[in-house]
Amino acid sequence: MTRTRAPLRLVLSCEHGGNRVPAALRACFRAAGAVLASHRGFDPGALAVARVLARKLGAPLFAATTSRLVVDLNRSPDHPRVFSEFTRDLPPAVRARLLARSHRPHRERVARAVAQRLARGAVVLHVAVHSFTPVLDGEVRRGDIGVLFDPARLAEAAFHRRWKRAFAVVAPTWRVLANDPYRGTSDGLTTALRRRFGRGYLGVELELNQRLFAGGQRATARVAAAVAAALAAALAADS
Numbered sequence: 309m310t311r312t313r314a315p316l317r318l319v320l321s322c323e324h325g326g327n328r329v330p331a332a333l334r335a336c337f338r339a340a341g342a343v344l345a346s347h348r349g350f351d352p353g354a355l356a357v358a359r360v361l362a363r364k365l366g367a368p369l370f371a372a373t374t375s376r377l378v379v380d381l382n383r384s385p386d387h388p389r390v391f392s393e394f395t396r397d398l399p400p401a402v403r404a405r406l407l408a409r410s411h412r413p414h415r416e417r418v419a420r421a422v423a424q425r426l427a428r429g430a431v432v433l434h435v436a437v438h439s440f441t442p443v444l445d446g447e448v449r450r451g452d453i454g455v456l457f458d459p460a461r462l463a464e465a466a467f468h469r470r471w472k473r474a475f476a477v478v479a480p481t482w483r484v485l486a487n488d489p490y491r492g493t494s495d496g497l498t499t500a501l502r503r504r505f506g507r508g509y510l511g512v513e514l515e516l517n518q519r520l521f522a523g524g525q526r527a528t529a530r531v532a533a534a535v536a537a538a539l540a541a542a543l544a545a546d547s
Contacts, residue, residue, distance in 0.1 A: 314508075316546050317430040318367040318539075319421045322437045323381040323414070323497060325355035326373025333378060336394045340377070347441040349375045353521040353528055357514075358437040360532035365540060370417045372410070379406045381414045382436070382496045415497060422501060426508050433467065434509065435539070436498055439516040440489055451485035453535075454515030456492035458502060464492075464510050467542065471512075474541035479534045489515065 327349035329337050343349055355371055362369035372381050376392070383390040385407050395403065418434065425432045442449055455471060457464035468486055475484045490513075493499060498511030520531045 314429055314431045316543065317425040317432050318365055318543065319418065319425070319432055319434045320358055320362050320367050320369040320437065321414075321418045321434065321497065322351075322355050322358040322369065322371040324351035324376045324438060325358070325371045326350050327375040327377075328373045329375055329378055333395070333398075336398070337377070340394060344375055344377065347439075347518060349377055351437075351439040352518050353516055353531070354437045354439045356528050357439075357516060357532040357535055360529075361435070361437070361536050361539060364536040365543070368421055370414065370421065372414045374410050379403075379411050381411055382438075384495050384500060385411060387495055415500070418497065419501060419504065422505060422509055426505060430508075431463075432505075432509050433543075434498060434501065434511050436496070436511070436513045437516070438513055439518050439521075442517055442519040444489075449489050449517060450483065451488050451515075452479075452482040452517045452520060453484040454486075454488045454490070454513075454517075455484065456487055456490055456498075456513035456515060457511070458493050458499075459487070461502070461507075461510070463507070464512060467510055467512060467546070470545045471538060471542040474538040474545070475534075477541070478538045482534075 327344045337344060358369055358371060377394050379395065380390050391403060422432045422434060440449060453475060455468045457468050459465050472484045475482055492513065496513065498513055501509055502511050521528050
């Protein structure tokens with residue numbers, strides 16, 4: 309008897325899609341306009357790409373637009389940098405409300421979508437869409453695309469290889485690097501969901517170099533189309 313493979317279902321998220329500050333906290337950010345508009349305040353380009361992926365691939369997208377400087381949704385709630393220098397000294401009750409109203413609901417929405425698809429017998433590929441600044445602390449980042457995953461998890465490593473091959477066809481001039489500029493096993497939403505769901509869950513972070521968006525809306529549209537085409541090809545290669 310031939311064993312039928314479990315279908316692969318895609319779930320998308322974007323933890324740093326905007327730089328909104330709740331009205332009640334605007335006094336904390338009164339002199340922080342430039343920081344909020346920078347890569348520290350949000351991930352430029354990430355939400356636009358994530359929306360194109362969701363539309364073209366028919367996948368659910370869970371996106372947040374509260375600034376990571378308010379509360380970082382990609383950090384564990386007890387991580388020392390889940391709150392920034394602008395919010396870490398707020399009263400404990402205020403910080404607890406930020407976790408309860410922004411941090412926990414986003415992560416639980418993603419987890420619920422994963423759990424529902426696992427319960428229907430699927431394998432879930434969760435792609436969390438992020439972007440990174442081209443230069444950090446004087447160091448020029450060398451990659452155009454980073455695919456972050458846990459190399460000890462064979463299914464994630466195999467998907468990275470398929471996606472990298474697809475990028476080589478769709479965008480051959482882009483340099484696609486594994487676990488760069490960050491490690492795929494560092495604290496983050498995908499790391500937390502690996503612990504929660506086990507082998508049926510594949511957690512991958514897509515990191516886009518913000519220099520790819522330097523040409524404005526047209527450049528962003530081209531990047532989004534290329535990423536969507538490469539992801540669609542990688543998904544098709546798994547079927």
